[in-house]
Amino acid sequence: MTAQTSGWTLRQRVVTLLAVVGLLLVGLAVAEAFVATQNRAKTDAVLNKTAPLRVQAQELLNALLDQETAVRGFAVSGDRADLAPYDDGLRLERDRVASMQQLLDDYPEIREELRQVESQAEQWRQSVALPVIATTEQEGTAAGQALVTDQARQQFDQVRDAVNALQDEIVSAREKGARDVQRTGNLLVVLLIVAALVVVVTGAVLLLSLDRMVVRPLTALADQVREVAEGDYQHSITGAGPPEFRRLADDVDAMRRKIAKDLAEVREARERIEWVNSQLQKQAEELTRSNRDLEQFAYVASHDLQEPLRKVASFCQLLQRRYAGQLDERADQYIAFAVDGAQRMQRLINDLLAFSRIGRLTAGFTEVDLNKVMGDVAGQTEAARQYADAELTWSELPVIRGEEPLLTNLLANLVSNSIKFRRPDVRPRVHVSARLVGDEWEITCQDNGIGIEPEFADKIFVIFQRLHAKDAYPGTGIGLAIVKKIVEYHGGRVWVDTDVPEGTAIRFTLPALPEDVAAATAATEDAGTGDDAAVGAEGPAGEPAAPAGDATPDQAGRAEEAQPADGPRVAPDEGRTGGMKETVG
Structure with a gap:
């Protein structure tokens, strides 16, 4: 039976599906990485820029209030020590302005409001604070207090309003950053949900495809193989599904045919082996009988056979001792040959017995x-x-x-x-x-x-x-x-x-x-x-x-x-x- 190889193989289908899903997941991963980067940048701006700016703006307002309070107090008392808060506030103002400038690269509106606060504060110092201090030192407290008018207070209120406007701008920027963080976070969640849906859908499609393309053809093939295994070696095996499974079915069917052929040869060989075993059994029985005969021979050789040998050797030695020199030289030589042969035969039998034992x-x-x-x-x-x-x-x-x-x-x-x-x-x-x-x-x-x-x-x-x-x-x-x-x-x-x-x-x-x-x-x-x-x-x-x-x-x-x-x-x-x-x- 020739396998049909048309159509996509199981490997090609699985690789194509995994490639598409992989591309989708890679695209989602890139988008998630981009959104996560934005989210991280917005969160960093909220936490590390707008929040410190808000605090520093409040400290800037406190520094300006300290300056205004110190100027009015000096105008009343005339004591130079009352100007210490003014000098400290001026230094603190400059420090906070420099610190805020470092955080305003991405906030031009806040930078402009900060510049307005610096301008208003400098105008107030030039038109109010410094004249009051100079007049009080030169002409006394009464002259100094005369300069602290409603117009001077209104001018400082303008400074206060500028600081409030700066704080409002900072709050606005912070709220905008928080909204951006929330928006990117929501987008990140949506992307994650989409990725999860892609994985779930892919798993479902893969499961259904495996059931249709793998499980069912394999089950059918296993049923046919089981019939053969139960003894029906003439049952032909056919395959379905992807080309690999059809080729597998052809290979299994070829193996079935070879097994059937080998079984026929095995039956013939078994019959021959049974015949050989019967012959071996007969030979084993014959060998057992031969071993018994050999043991009997060993017993005879060690007892019955050696007895006449000892007798021959003894009488030959007796002849050698008693009649040595009485017969001719050839007779003595013959007797010596007989004694030597009997003794060598005796040694040979003993050695053979020792070897066999x-x-x-x-x-x-x-x-x-x-x-x-x-x-x-x-x-x-x-x-x-x-x-x-x-x-x-x-x-x-x-x-x-x-x-x-x-x-x-x-x-x-x-x-x-x-x-x-x-x-x-x-x-x-x-x-x-x-x-x-x-x-x-x-x-x-x-x-x-x-x-x-x-x-x-x-x-x-x-x-x-x-x-x-x-x-x-x-x-x-x-x-x-x-x-x-x-x-x-x-x-x-x-x-x-x-x-x-x-x-x-x-x-x-x-x-x-x-x-x-x-x-x-x-x-x-x-x-x-x-x-x-x-x-x-x-x-x-x-x-x-x-x-x-x-x-x-x-x-x-x-x-x-x-x-x-x-x-x-x-x-x-x-x-x-x-x-x-x-x-x-």
Whole structure:
């Protein structure tokens, strides 16, 4: 179905409506700002100009009255002290006139009335006040009083009338300003009401438009989608309203068709999955049966199969001891071959049983101190170390969660292999160290033996994989396979580091305890060393963990010989010789 795209889109309609309303509101806002500015100016004129002018006009009248009263009093008394109000009034008059002049820029009528008051006051002083003062001082009070006539009083009344006219003009200007303030205030209110009406009308129009153009088409579309959601996937969906909604309806209908197609494929896939599940169920039952058979085989191998092996080995050894030298040399060689084969078969069965039991027969994880484990490993490998004059050292090792017997077997295999694959002309040295890398302990067993070529680094962990003939280096070829399985059972990984300068460095990881990770993180933040601080993270006892692979075996040996108080730990009874003890791997 093709969407009809003619007509205005919903976005265009909404944008047009909002643009028109925005222009109206902007125009109203500009008008309101202009009217508000006028209102503010008129209010400022009323409060800060006409009101002070009215007060100052009254003070000007009082100053003139003080002058007139002082002149008449001086004419009666002749006392010069009675002229003090005249002088004060004259100064006050001049101050008030100067102050009023500063407020009259917008009031030329008031300025003219003020000029009339100044003119009338000056005429009165020249024709009345100054002659009375001079006459009284020269001819006495009687002559002075004679000048204070009705005509002089009428002349001062003219001054009073001029001041009254000034006050009337100020009052008129104030009233006019108040009317202007009221008018602009009313106009501002009208503009605000118009703006509110525009907003209300716009909201109503927008609401009705949204109901017609959005709500109704969406409701209809939702009803159709609901029918499809209830299972009617063949119901065709059509749209109405703006072009966007019609396109949306087309998209939803396309999705409906795709869902219907996918559901058909899902039904087919479900049928295939059910068939596969039934096959998997059969295979799981077969695997369970096979596991039971394997457990039965393990039991037979550990009991029934070893019994005849022990008997064969015992009687072969008995023949070897009783008839050694009595038969010919070839017979003695055959008997030795039989004894050796029976013993190797016995060791091979034991190693296979140990390999199969890893992770299957478990006592649960506990916190294991690897320092104690290394002490046990030193005891287990003591005979081999004495025979090879080997030196075993280890740095401070962490506490981890695991199974102590398996971890002891793991480290014993690594140490035994390091002693076994030694160079004939070099005293064997084995060093075990640990460092915290992220949330894991990386533990390294490094020796100064014959080493491993990089191309064989991955093959040594394969069961029964041997790089040398069994005559050159004894063993079943399963020791490092046991190591790999134990490490992976504990959630780690194991590999050979081929970048060491000499010998072999086998590294493996074990998950660290959360408190060790938190302590290392806190120490790193306090020291400000950044992410690289993991290389020098502290061990469980607060001693720095020895970097794995950084020191050569000779350096480890020199560290052991120096015997510092906090240096690497050394296996006991170093340097003694004795019979060789058979070790796994």
